[in-house]
Amino acid sequence: MSVDAIITLTPDTAPDVVFKRKLAEGELSYQQCEACSSSVFPPRVLCPACGSPEMVWKKSSGHGVVYSATTLYKRGEDPYNVSLIDVDEGFRMMSSVINVPADDVTIGARVMLQISTDGEEPIPNFVKGTK
Numbered sequence: 001m002s003v004d005a006i007i008t009l010t011p012d013t014a015p016d017v018v019f020k021r022k023l024a025e026g027e028l029s030y031q032q033c034e035a036c037s038s039s040v041f042p043p044r045v046l047c048p049a050c051g052s053p054e055m056v057w058k059k060s061s062g063h064g065v066v067y068s069a070t071t072l073y074k075r076g077e078d079p080y081n082v083s084l085i086d087v088d089e090g091f092r093m094m095s096s097v098i099n100v101p102a103d104d105v106t107i108g109a110r111v112m113l114q115i116s117t118d119g120e121e122p123i124p125n126f127v128k129g130t131k
């Protein structure tokens with residue numbers, strides 16, 4: 001196999017930079033491979049399924065289902081949950097469901113994106129419920 005494509009990464013085109021920029025604009029983005037149609041997340045330069053550099057950006061609807069949930073207890077702080085979300089567009093992401101008690105996130109629950117903007121960087125969280 002030969003690699004004909006030359007991948008040029010600049011501070012503006014690095015996948016994580018593009019993702020964060022789109023997130024700051026209120027969009028949960030992911031990539032889709034043009035060669036094998038895989039949904040790719042987190043953002044990468046090459047498709048992890050087939051190695052192709054032909055990746056296009058797509059916008060997620062922000063809807064998904066809880067695949068797994070874990071409650072973490074940190075001394076002196078409120079417990080919080082870390083959940084894996086199967087997003088409807090076919091990728092799984094690590095996030096947190098923030099509108100229910102940390103230990104009350106149920107596997108299989110429908111959730112939707114809520115971008116938290118109270119920190120230094122926007123964070124893609126989810127809330128339980130459907131729209």
Ligand SMILES: [Zn+2]
Nearest residue numbers: 033036047050
């Ligand atoms: Zn691919």
